[in-house]
Amino acid sequence: MSIAVARRSTLPWFGLTMGLTLTWLSVIILLPLAGLFLKTSELSLDQFWGIVTSRRTLNALKISFGLSFLAALVNLVMGTIIVWALVRYRFPGRRLFDAIVDVPFALPTAVAGVALTQLFAQKGWLGAPLAELGIKVAFTPVGIFIAMIFIGIPFVVRTVQPVLQDLDVEIEEAAASLGANRWHTVFRVILPSLIPALLTGFALAFARAVGEYGSVIFIAGNLPNVSEIAPLLIVIRLSEFRYADATAIAVVMLLASFLIIFAVNRLQRWAQTRIPAH
């Protein structure tokens, strides 16, 4: 990390503010995260591998990553539909629904968790009719899936919405005047130019769902190997004072989320080269 003044400014406090920033950043974020990796380095590779590939850990990781992936796919499709309705159409309550998209961002996760559980429990407003159809949601993996969809939807909508709004309408008009029907224009012209934003939204929703805890644990049932997510397994290992186990799982998850950030950054660079600046 090389941070050096490259420009003489007449403004004061460069050294002071930069020093404070780096100190505070190190104390609050970097040192604690470094501690996590340091703790893991106390394990031998065999021990680490043994923890990560134990049946319960592997199942928890599979549940977290697998269901997050499926939920992000649902968010991708439904998010696109919602963005399309909000940007392209006028309908009563449009502004209200636009604002409502942000609720999963703002609602504390524990509140979302108990509300979704209440809603989908066997006697709940949605759980009861679903139970009659033979579908159990609460306390099954389906419940985890539902909570992950809830938590991820704003990421796709808020990433794709500005891009669709910005889209040059002349391209669409050109396609139409060249004889493309609406179906072709949407799928061959509009959607391709949304791909970077769609993939970014997908990745952000996926990453959020993988790490999610509060809104999932209430509705999950938390049965080991069946409906136990990886963040919960970290908490369980901690309460058993099995710090090494907790740390190893955390490192795997942390590395996965760093990979996702990296992918998102690459996606955005790609998006910039595809879409000329406006």
Place this chain on the structure above:
Amino acid sequence: MSLQSSLANPATELRAYGPTADLTVSPLSSRRERARPETGTAPDNPRTEPGPVRFIIIALAITFLSVFVVLPLVVVFASAFSKGIGAYLAALAEPEALAAIRLTLLVAAISVTLNLVFGVVAAWAITKFDFSGKTFLITLIDLPFSVSPVISGLVFVLLFGAQGFFGTWLQAHDIHILFAVPGIALATIFVTFPFVARALIPLMQEQGTQEEEAATSLGASGLQTFFRVTLPNIKWGLLYGVLLCNARAMGEFGAVSVVSGHIRGETNTMPLLVEILYNEYQFVASFAIASLLAMLALITLVVKSVLERRLDEGQEPRDH
């Protein structure tokens, strides 16, 4: 000024939608675009879909948002008031509930204040000067957005827990960080770390340094420049960051749950009490606390949209 342009570009702004951000600091540019009038809604417009298709898309969007977002909100209030307003108020007047509310307010006050100061300091360093490694520094500030809340709590257990790096030293000196207010505050500071800085950086970047340089060349001191020139320019952005930071601080569950120890009446914040009461089947009490947090979320969203409109209008006329 190449760094400035790279800071203002969509790639960096989009990163504000960090993977684990509860409340996203939406990029200024997209807020502006959103204010633009929509086009292509006339029924005979060649650029829109046939009527039935439009109907299906709107119906799908409304149904999805109603089921997944509106209904959970309604359930919170319906359950909180299911035994009448008397039971609701009684639940909130419980000593345990009051203790949780007090602790939540205290932790939010500590973490918002510290992150407010940090956010302004970091944004000043990053936007008023040129240096290499700027983008990397912003990535580091964003880091907590992409860390699972549980891991945000875990790192402090590893530092301050009984088996942690400083565990024995802390025990020897009888200092309590974990399972006490300092630990809860630290975990909350960690998860809310980027909010204020992230709200200020694009805004201050856009405003540049000319006004401040003019003020200092006219003989204003550094503090005068900051309070008379910079602060009036960034006040709405600052409020925006504080608002989102506060909402997350009061609502944080995972990270706080790991470091709190769940000592009743002592280390339970409001979200933790929601969990405990729910697990004890005290649904009215649990949802009564949850309803306060839900109201906080709704108020936050309303104020957020007001502030976004202020920010869209550009700089407010100066007070003097």
